[in-house]
Amino acid sequence: MHDRTIQLQLGVGAILAAAFLLLVAIPVWVSSPSNVPNIILSPLFWPWALAGLTGITGLGMVVLALREPVSSEPVISDVDDRTNAWRRLASIAAVMIATMLLMPRIGMVWTSMLVFIVTAFLVGTSHPKTALISAVLVPLVLYAFFAHVAGVAIPQGDFVRLP
Incomplete structure (x- = not known):
């Protein structure tokens, strides 16, 4: 092609x-x-x-x-190892399924943090510290904006509730 x-x-x-x-x-x-x-x-x-x-x-x-x-x-093709490529594709599909299963249980903010971290390391980030900081701060800042400024209810989950 x-x-x-x-x-x-x-x-x-x-x-x-x-x-x-x-x-x-x-x-x-x-x-x-x-x-x-x-x-x-x-x-x-x-x-x-x-x-x-x-x-x-x-x-x-x-x-x-x-x-x-x-x-x-x-x-x-620039893909050397097709087996590894399919494994990464299956892994990201598993992350997506886990996202849908975790969100009602632990809430959108905590699920977003976990998914961000797992995805960053799955794709092999070259900036792990930045990825970890972003994984925590971005969902918290978005939650603060939508919940406290825009007045939009964010799904909280069953275990831990944010103020």
Whole structure:
């Protein structure tokens, strides 16, 4: 396969994913109360924003792929160990499943901290101290903003509750 073909396929895939999200997934599965005072606080806003950005990114990839000259030489894979690549993919899938299982039990903030740390070390971060500090501070700052400034309830979990 060629670079141009890969980029074109990824772009079309992103556009199709965005269309599915905008036309099917968000309207069917995301509910929002009608009395939300600020559009940014609506549960629909961020899914729409992410779907829109996905579509724009896909469109950009398609345009760039079509502007790129056709190459006759195939792309050589930079993945040396496919078994290890599949293992990493399975690991991140396990992290995602663990996220969904842990969130109702320990809350969004604590789950986010754990997932951040595990993901940082799974991808082999070259800055472990920065990753650990960010894993603790980012969820706490976001919690403080949304819970105390924006007045949005953040899922707390069963064991430890934040003020």
